[in-house]
Amino acid sequence: MIKAVRGTRDLLPPETALWNFVEAAVRDVFRAYNFHEIRTPIFEETQLFARSVGEETDIVSKEMYTWKDRGGTQSDEFGRFLDLIEEKLDLSVTDARDQIKLSRSTRGLYGQWKGESLTLRPENTAGVVRAYIEHKLWERGLNKLYYIGPQFRRERPQKGRYRQFYQIGAEIIGPPSAGSESPARDAEILELLATLLDRLGIENWTLQLNSVGCPNDRAAYNEALRKALEPVVGQMCADCQRRAVTNPLRVFDCKVPADQPIIETLPRISQFLDEPCRRHFEQVQEILKSVGVEFQLNDRLVRGLDYYSRTAFEFTHGALGAQNAILGGGRYDGLSESIGGPSAPGIGFAIGEDRMVLALKKSADAVQRKPDVYVAPLGAGMDREAARLARELRRHDVVVDLGDETFRLKKSFETASKLGARFILIVGENEVKAGAFALKNLESGEQVSVPRAELPQKILAREHS
Ligand code: AMP
Numbered sequence: 001m002i003k004a005v006r007g008t009r010d011l012l013p014p015e016t017a018l019w020n021f022v023e024a025a026v027r028d029v030f031r032a033y034n035f036h037e038i039r040t041p042i043f044e045e046t047q048l049f050a051r052s053v054g055e056e057t058d059i060v061s062k063e064m065y066t067w068k069d070r071g072g073t074q075s076d077e078f079g080r081f082l083d084l085i086e087e088k089l090d091l092s093v094t095d096a097r098d099q100i101k102l103s104r105s106t107r108g109l110y111g112q113w114k115g116e117s118l119t120l121r122p123e124n125t126a127g128v129v130r131a132y133i134e135h136k137l138w139e140r141g142l143n144k145l146y147y148i149g150p151q152f153r154r155e156r157p158q159k160g161r162y163r164q165f166y167q168i169g170a171e172i173i174g175p176p177s178a179g180s181e182s183p184a185r186d187a188e189i190l191e192l193l194a195t196l197l198d199r200l201g202i203e204n205w206t207l208q209l210n211s212v213g214c215p216n217d218r219a220a221y222n223e224a225l226r227k228a229l230e231p232v233v234g235q236m237c238a239d240c241q242r243r244a245v246t247n248p249l250r251v252f253d254c255k256v257p258a259d260q261p262i263i264e265t266l267p268r269i270s271q272f273l274d275e276p277c278r279r280h281f282e283q284v285q286e287i288l289k290s291v292g293v294e295f296q297l298n299d300r301l302v303r304g305l306d307y308y309s310r311t312a313f314e315f316t317h318g319a320l321g322a323q324n325a326i327l328g329g330g331r332y333d334g335l336s337e338s339i340g341g342p343s344a345p346g347i348g349f350a351i352g353e354d355r356m357v358l359a360l361k362k363s364a365d366a367v368q369r370k371p372d373v374y375v376a377p378l379g380a381g382m383d384r385e386a387a388r389l390a391r392e393l394r395r396h397d398v399v400v401d402l403g404d405e406t407f408r409l410k411k412s413f414e415t416a417s418k419l420g421a422r423f424i425l426i427v428g429e430n431e432v433k434a435g436a437f438a439l440k441n442l443e444s445g446e447q448v449s450v451p452r453a454e455l456p457q458k459i460l461a462r463e464h465s
Pocket of ligand 1: 167351
């Protein structure tokens with residue numbers, strides 16, 4: 001038997017009803033905050049993630065699904081390459097001399113054509129910022145964008161951690177002149193999240209808040225970290241020993257229990273914030289207090305991606321166990337520049353939708369809309385009539401499930417009950433002739449004969465009685 005690949009899973013009904021419930025609620029909230037949807041490709045050039053998320057992060061160094069895309073076939077390789085050159089550079093390659101000249105100047109292009117390195121997106125912020133640059137979205141001023149979709153990381157699977165998982169995320173990004181750096185945007189994002197979790201009925205969440213400073217602070221902080229690590233790093237895990245040299249901030253990502261007491265003693269970023277960063281962080285907190293969103297300061301929180309600056313945050317949820325981070329995010333003021341774009345400060349978050357669904361108290365049954373009516377054709381030739389009737393009802397937004405004329409009445413009743421339909425509607429020859437149908441309420445047992453034209457109102461009206 002062929003099974004779903006480790007770390008991936010099928011989402012089946014009725015659970016998918018919960019996913020739809022979450023996504024519909026989320027879209028409502030985004031609408032109220034004037035966010036608009038963006039959909040970026042599932043795969044991108046590998047270097048996009050290497051340059052934005054960071055080479056030394058767990059995501060880029062260990063967890064990405066990367067492959068070399070197939071170029072041309074062996075036999076026609078060079079010929080097709082030349083076709084590409086002609087097309088790209090708008091010139092014609094006619095003789096050998098031209099070919100040799102070209103082969104010198106176009107080695108890079110050839111490499112690209114032979115097979116570029118592609119990666120399944122491990123997160124969506126890099127793709128959004130790439131799209132921002134590619135489509136010059138700064139011309140629109142401040143962009144408030146959201147996305148919903150799958151992400152891929154080769155992590156060790158466990159409850160709440162998958163290799164294909166789903167994120168719901170949002171970004172506020174734009175040129176500084178549009179106010180993209182303002183602490184008001186950070187607070188707006190955090191207040192939106194509090195609203196969203198409350199709206200979904202997710203209780204007992206905690207907002208953990210930190211500022212990881214700007215490149216200014218980071219240089220001094222990294223220096224201090226290196227110094228503090230020097231005498232102790234020999235006792236730490238191999239990853240930490242490497243990080244201490246290449247990117248000491250990433251030491252805080254370490255999950256090795258034996259390393260934790262050492263990490264506890266390291267200097268914290270909060271002591272290294274410069275005046276503008278400190279002020280920015282204070283303003284975020286002031287607005288949060290004014291709107292009544294509670295938070296905890298946590299200066300160990302540095303998030304597992306390099307692109308964050310200033311505000312960084314996580315919402316955790318008690319009931320989720322080891323994988324208790326339900327969402328995370330922060331500011332990424334230098335990200336656009338790091339992938340070749342203009343200055344475009346931004347802030348965003350990503351919710352783990354899988355974990356959000358796990359944390360929901362509601363059951364899938366509670367949010368699933370059961371059929372309003374089961375239309376039961378009775379006897380030969382009645383499938384045609386039942387199909388017409390079902391079509392009429394569905395046009396009136398009645399949820400209809402449709403039976404089969406070969407079923408005996410008893411089987412139709414059993415099927416209708418199993419589906420949880422509120423009504424069963426019998427379509428037999430007599431009913432069709434009379435233009436009135438037997439409608440039975442499966443909850444109360446009441447049965448009435450209803451003229452065709454009144455069926456939609458009768459069926460829907462009962463819902464509220
Ligand atoms: P990150 O992009 O690492 O900041 O993650 C944001 C959120 O996505 C986390 O708080 C989790 O809820 C969720 N998440 C990250 N990785 C996984 C995974 N492998 N499986 C399920 N959810 C994940």
